[in-house]
Amino acid sequence: MRTREVEFTLKDGRKALLRNPRNEDIPGLLEYLVQSAGETEFIVRSPEECGKYTPEREAKWIESMNASENAATLVCEVEGRIAGNCEVTRSAALITRHRAAIGIALLKEFWGQGIGTAMFREIEHIAKGWDDVSQLELEFVEGNTRARGLYEKMGFRIVGVRPDAFRLKDGTLHHEYIMMRKLSQE
Secondary structure (H helix, E strand, C coil): CCCCCEEEECCCCCEEEEECCCHHHHHHHHHHHHHHHHHCCCCCCCHHHHHHCCHHHHHHHHHHHHHCCCEEEEEEEECCEEEEEEEEEECCCHHHCCEEEEEEEECHHHCCCCHHHHHHHHHHHHHHCCCCCCEEEEEEECCCHHHHHHHHHCCCEEEEEEEEEEECCCCCEEEEEEEEEECCCC
């Protein structure tokens, strides 16, 4: 889905832009995917798995996301670099069409700069444009206290748990928590 562009200022004073990804972003997106996967164990991909992301695959993904009526993806650009991305996807099934799932990731150097908050505000704006969406949902991995804090700040609450859903590199198993927030149509 094509969305508006949103300019904002990071906590350190730099300018940032939330916008749809473009084909010219592909080299930066590929670099971002590998780097972000290596900076935390709480992303559902490892750097070793990022080889499947090719320029051709990313071009198809950008085209399909920008054309979709049920999903929107945004990148955050800071000083010409991809600092993070987020996605919101409305359920296609009529019985669950009131639900939209959210995913978000940032490069570590941009943590704590207000990007996550700006992304959530824009995701909410997009979701409110879907008349039938009344519930936002996401998941986080046990131990990811930074993400949990952001999600709770944005009004999300834990509604469930998937025990032992993630096996980290050291072999330890971690729960995945399911969070939800009702969407006000104000």
